[in-house]
Structures are given as structure tokens and as C-alpha cells.
Amino acid sequence: MSLFSSKGQKHIDGHKELTKHEEIISLVSGNNAPKKVYFPTMAPNGKPITFDVKEGDKVKVGTKIGLRSDFYVPIYSSVSGKVVANENVFSPQVGRAIPHVVIENDGKYDEEKPLKTVTLKDSAEKIRDAIKEAGLVGMGGAGFPTYIKYNGSSEIETLLVNGIECEPYLTTDFIVMQQRVDELLLGCEYLMKASGAKEAIIAIKVHKDEVKEAVLAKLADHPNIRLVETKDAYPMGWERVLIRNIFHKEYKTLPSEVKVAVNNATTVIELGRTLSTGKTVATRLVTVSGNGIVNPHNVLIPVGTLSNELIKVCGGVVEGDINFIPGGPMCSKAVSFDTFPMLMQMGSITVLKYCQATADACLRCGKCTAHCPAYLQPVALKEAAEKRDVEGMKKYDILSCIECGMCSYICPSKIDVTETIKKGKAIVKLSMPKK
Amino acid sequence: MAFRTNPAPYQRSKNSTLKIMLILLAALVVVWVSGIIYYFNLSDKINEYIELENLELDIEEQLPYVDYGLKAILNVIVAVVTSIVCDVIHTLCVHKTHKNISLGKDIIHTIVHNYSYITGIIFALTLPVFTSYYVIIVGSVFATLVCKNVFGGFGKNIFNPAIMARIFVGLCFGSALATPEIIQTVSAAELAGEAATAVGVDAATGSTITSVYNNSQLWIYTTRPVGAAVIENSLIEGFTLENILFGEYVGALGETFTVLILGLGIVLSVLGVINWRTPAFYLGTVALSAVVIATLTGNSVLAYLVASIGLGGVAFGAVFMLTDPVTGPTSSLGKSICAIFAGFMTVLIRIKGGYPEGAMFSIALANLISPAIDAAIKGKTNRHYPVKVAGLGLGVVIAAICLGFMASGQVTHIGVVNKDGLNYAQDAQLQSAVALNENERYCKYSDDVEVGYTFSNESTLDSKYLVKNGDEVVAYAYVIDYEKAMGSKASISAEGYPIPLNVVGLVVIDKQDKVQGVGFIDEKMAGTDTSYYGKFVSEQVVGNGQAAVDALVCGKATTASKSTYSPQIIKDLVNKAYQLYALESK
């Protein structure tokens, strides 16, 4: 009920039809296959990734080439070929050009011998280890290492598979979930076993009938898995909103507080595949869409392909000023380079025609407050942030902001509320004593 | 081609402030057009009447005819143009500080995005159509320059400029807002029944322009501190509740069309232009208070409800002024609290204060406390949710009950019986008594114009009313001090109104709601057909009256509770007392 609190969600135009039924372009083989793939030497949080290959080394698809330094996340090659000299390329995650390990693609896709496979009969412990070894990160965009959610430390009752895809334009989950139902359900079973969850819920938005039919057709063999449809609203894909909608529960920091573990659908699918076959993630589907793209399509690429190659096969970008966004238009920040590697967690490139919004004065309408999914008061946060009033920002709970972009989206005066709050957040974080 | 790195998100809602304001403008124009149509029709009727009666217009302007329709159009245009001119002047003054924009663009931007045209139209709609142009101009300048631009323009003002301007001109130019004589002339003639046909009264409803007009004046300009605000609203001959709801009376230009305004409010809420909580909680508080007050004072709940919402610009304020986002709290909770507060103040000013701008004052006060409400609502909006819902619900109920008791504390009754066939309203309680007879209609006399009747000992009176009872007109008065009222002379006179009031008796009910006596007019004392005198509550009459009461009510009427005086009992009481008196005098 949202009589006095925020609605917390809002239907927004998804523009999914642009790529939903388009054919998939494959860059994995053929003439358009990338000549080189890139692996950053820094994790999104800025922590280094150590690579144990050097120039000239031969690698195959699935060869372990590096390891993240803070969490145990092995990095596997996505192509077969030769390691060449490091190159500095732009990294949208880090926000600047950083050295990348470069592998020259020989186009043969020779495969490394697979990882140890596990079956559902194996112990939870063993499955958890396999997940850890698979090097999976959240493929919905967060890039958070998957195994951490399943370390067995907290009791989980329900596994929630997030197939919502609430960012406009994105359709990869929609397509992959239709095509790879078996792996999806297998992934669910593995994760249920690993976490001890009694049931799994696959959540999709309404009107995704293709996915619904495909999944329902195979659910008969999986009594503990069910499909749930949610409203078509943004940001339904945010764990908190999804759990609020499905379980009508709130939690403080982690979904495990309400005994739920949430995973993105594509991640679950890849997990099903990797655990059962031992093959690591080498390709992923990327939505290249937006009114700034001549021919929007979904493109299948080897992980690490440069973004401009995807743009090229989609007919390039339109004339005039554009926003080039490595991700969806709501949360991701536009960059000023169109050449950066597409990592495992990056499921989309959105290019939009730039349109200048004329900002009005804030009319204090409270629409932002009425829609913030974190139940914050963006207008109050904005005012405090403009005054750099740290105490005020803390009182209004600025650190709970998830930067979903809803407040800016909804603002009739076209004020960059989210951006102002982001800046305020940085100020508050700086003012806090280092732990 | 360039890569733009303006901040996320890149998809924005199609809604914009300009769009919101233009929809609001459209809604206001609908109200305006209704006003224009109404005043064109009214002018026609008045002109017809002037011609028919060959009236010498004794008014300042000496107009051969009136044209309020045109005035209704021009009022708004004058206000809007003035507001825009103010914006231009303001831009000329501050343009220096606006770098990198040319003067022309600056001016256009200011005009479009300062939304003073909205302020202008709202302001003009809150004024009576008769308002002089200079008042409108002064008010508009005050609104735009002083109340808006000085604070930094749209989005920064603390008070709703239109409301401040309305209060300002109300206080400074009160007389300029008064009714022109022609309306009063027609009014008097109509009350006399002469003009009814001449003015083209709608036969179906029997409503006349001016009686209707009088009614609104009574509410708007003479809100009195009597417990029953509805008394102010007692309906004039042929004036029905529908007349109030559909704006068929003369009030402020745009404030009278209650149903239309509420309908627009729903449309605007659905379109997301206004937050429905504001009008809902405001009107809810006013309505609930009305129900409580009406119940506690024994009024007709429906009539009181309709009058409370329908008169005095409450609906207009709820939909178009209190909802102004700039001057209200931002959160839904804050808006709700603010609306309840405004509703409480509106009713409070009505029952305890005497300002015609009651609703306006309450909204200005709500503006004043908005920043405090905002500051008080910290943190997340979903915290303590049940507490908030319960608290607000409780707030509305408590507000209503407080107001109800404040209003009802002052009510006592006296009745005066009149044999005349004309029908006059009444005390609230007796309104329903009158309603017992379907053929009867109501009318009300205002104390201010001193028609009705007078008491020789005025200081003992709280208020007084006339009510029709069958063929007789009963006048009721509230006494403050019964002891002093004893022996007072009641004088029924029509003062300029050729209404024969055949007063035959008085029923006295004191503050404790005890019937103290029934008095009757000595036929010998009857004067001309415009004035009758009677001795009020003489010793021997008390006896008779008391006997009647005792017989009728509960044997010992002196201990009867208020609820004992149902409309029927009062009616019977008066009849019985009259019969007894008639028997005795034979």
C-alpha cells in the first residue's frame, strides 16, 4: 500500500520490441569474429586482477588466465590463440583507460579440458566449490561473484531467479531463457542444492509469454520450481523490489535476512551449463539497441570483444550527438568512448540520440518521493546535497540510495536528481571515518 | 557527432512541468468558461429586468445595462496580462545576472517557465465578477512581483501568490468587492416576489438569481461565530442544494461550480497533475467536521455538508490552490497532514472567526507550516507505516470532533410564531422541521440587514431566525441570558421588505435546552403590515406555554434533553401552544 509511502515502482517504456524478435548476430565465428579479445587487469571495484599468462603464451577456450585479488574469481579465456602485448583500453567500470591483457583470436576455438563436473547427487559442499571454481559473476550487470551468496553461512529457503530485465531495451534474458530452459532448470537445481533452498521461483515480467510457455512446458519434472509473473514496472529487477513484490517482505541489507537468495537468470543458466559440462563461460549475448543504433540486434560474442565491433555489425550509430551507454539507459553512465571490452557481466550497449532537456525549477511536486524504490525522499536529499549538508543527507538516509535513476526519470522538471544524490553520497562517504 | 556524457538516466518520463502546468491551465479555463456563461445569462436577466421595470440605475457608473459576462472574460485577461508584464519587468531587472542567454530568450523563458499566467487566472477566479480592474491589477502585481518573483520566482515562493493576493485585496479593498447596487435592487424586488417573472426565474427550480446571490453573500461575507454555520446558509426561497452544487448563485467568479471543480479535481488527479491526497484529506476533514457539527447542533447533515463544501471557495481551494506543489510539503504524508490542518483551520475560521476569506487564510496558514512538516518527516517513507495511517485517521476524527463541540457549545433556541404564509428559515434544527412539509421552502434573514425581527433587549440574544411552520412562520432566537430576555419585546419587521409577518407567538428555549415558555403576540399590538409587535414571554403566557410543553414533551419539560426537541416536537409544540393560547383568549 502506498497511501503515504512511495509506490516504489513505475511502468516505463521498455522499447524491447526493437530487438526482441530480431535474429541473433553471432560474432563467435565467421568473418566478423573479433581479432582480439581483452581482459581488464582491474576488477570493477578497482582491485587488481593478477594474470599468470605472459606475452606469447598460447591459450585455449577455457584456459585459466588470471585471478581476481580480493575474491577468488578465476578468469578464463574466451577464445583460443596467443597472448599479445598488454594494451591500454577504456574500462567503463573503472572509468578510465587501464591495461588489458589481450589475446589474439585464432578463430579455431580449441577447448581446454573441462573443469571437474558435479551432479545433483554430489554434496552441497562440492557444488559450492564447483560454483566458486567456475568463476561466475552476476551476469545481470552487477558483476558480483556468484559463489559468495552460497557460502552456506545463512539459511536460505527460497531461490529467486531474476529474469525480470527491467532496464529498457535489454532483451538478452528474454531470449536466453527461452532457448536454454533445460540449463536454467538445471542451474536452479544446483543452486537449491548448494543453498539448501526448498523451492525455486523463476520471476519474469508479464507479457513475456514466450518465456512463460517455454519454461512451463518443462516444469512438470521439477516440482520445486515455479514461475511467477510480476508487474511490468521499473526497477522490478532490483532484488529489494522483486522480493517486496513476490514475498511482501522487507530486509535491511541482504536478501538472506528473509531467507531468499537471488540470482540473475542468465547467470543461473551459465551455472547449469558450467557445472554439468565443465565448460566455462566463453560467450554471451549482448543487446545492442536504442534509437541511436541503425539496426538494433542481439549479438552473441566471445567475452572480451570490443564494443565497437558490436556496433559495426548493427549498422553503426546515427548522425548527431549521442549517448553511448555501456548498459541500460536508467542506471549506466554514458561514456565518451565507443571502444571498450564487453565483459561477462555486460549484457547491453544502448545508444540513444542525445536530447537536451530543458530543466525547470524543482516544483517540489514530490513525484520523486512518491516513486523512489528505496523509500527515500529524493527531493530532500537533493536539497541537502546541494547545500553539502552531510548531517541532513544522513538523516534522509542517503546511503540507501541505489542510484536506480527513478527520481530523475520521473521528475517533471527534468532535474538530475539522481546525479545530485550520487555526488552527495560521495561527500557523505568521504566524511565518514575509514573503517 | 559527439559523445555526450550528461548524467543518467537517459530515458526520462514524457511528463514535464510545462505539461503539468498547461493541463492545470486547461482545467482553470474550463472553470473560467463556466463562469463566463453564467454571467452572460445573469446579465441578460438583469438587463431584462431593468428594461421591464424601467429602473433608474442608482449606481456609480450609471450603466444603462450590465454586462458581467464580458467582465468575467476581461477580469481574467487583465490578471493574466498584468502577471506577464510583471514577469517581463522582473526579467529586465535581473537580466544582468543571467549570463549566456539573450534578453529576448530570457524574457520568453521567464514568461513560459515562471507560470505567472496560472497565478493570474487563479487569482481572477477567486474574485467576484464585480471587482474593479484596478483591484485586479494591484492584486496581480502583488502576487507576481511581491509573492513570487521577490522570493526567486517559480519554485521558490513560500506562499501561494494567488492566495496572498486574494487576502491582500480582501483586506485592502474589501468594499471594492462588494455587491453592486443593481444586484441588490433586483434582489429586494425579487424577495418581494415582484420580479420573479420579470427576471425570468427558472420555473422548474423556482430559483431566482438574487435570492441565490443573497445566500452566497451571507456565507461569504457574513460568516458569523454562531455554532451552526449552516444557519448562515439556510436556504433562501427556492434555493436548493443543487443550486449550490452546480454554482447557480453569484459568488467569486470561478469558485461556485462545486461539482465541476470536484470533477476536474478527479481528472487532474488521474492525470497526475495534482496529488489526490491533498483535496481528499482537506475535503474529508471539512466534510467530517460538517457531519459532526450538523449532528451535534441538530442540523440537517446533508444541507450542512453541501453548504460546507459548496460555498466559500472550499472546493476551488482544495483542487487548485492547496494542491500547489511549490508551497506544500513534498511527501504524500506531508501533503496529507497539511491538508488536514488546512481543513481544520477552514472550519475553525468559519465557526469562530468572521473572515470571508476563511478558506484562503487556512491555505495560507498551511503554506506557512509546510516547511516544518517537511522538516519533521525525515528518513524513509515506509517507516512506522501503520502508525502513520492510524495517526492521520485519528487526526481527522479528532479535528472534526473538536470543531463539532466548539460549534455546538453555543446553541440554544427561541421561537417566534408568525401566521404569515411566506416561508422563512430558520434555525438549523428547524430546517428539518420545515422540511417535514414538502411544499414548504426555506428562506433566511440575515441579522446584518436587520430584517426579520428585533428584540428590545438585544444583549440577551445570540441569534435569531424565522421558520415556517405550516401556515405560520415561527421565528426562533437563541438567548444568551434567559433572565434578561424575560419581558423583552419582540418586534417583527420587514424593513423595506414588504413582507407581512403575522407573528403570533414565541417559543423560548434556553441554553440548557429547556423550554422556558411560549409567548404570543397580542393582536392589538399588531402594527401595519410591515411591522408587528408582541410582548415576549409574559408571566401568564409562560404558564400556558409551560403547560403545553409539559403536556407535549415529557410531562416535565424543564428537564427535557435537547434531543427531545425533534423537529416534529417543536412543530407540535408551537401548534399546541398556539391552540392553548387561542382557547384561553376566547
Ligand code: SF4
Ligand atoms: S536514485 Fe536513489 S533516491 Fe533516486 S529513486 Fe533511485 S533509490 Fe531513490
Ligand code: SF4
Ligand atoms: S520530482 Fe523533480 S520537481 Fe518534483 S519534487 Fe522531485 S526533484 Fe522536485
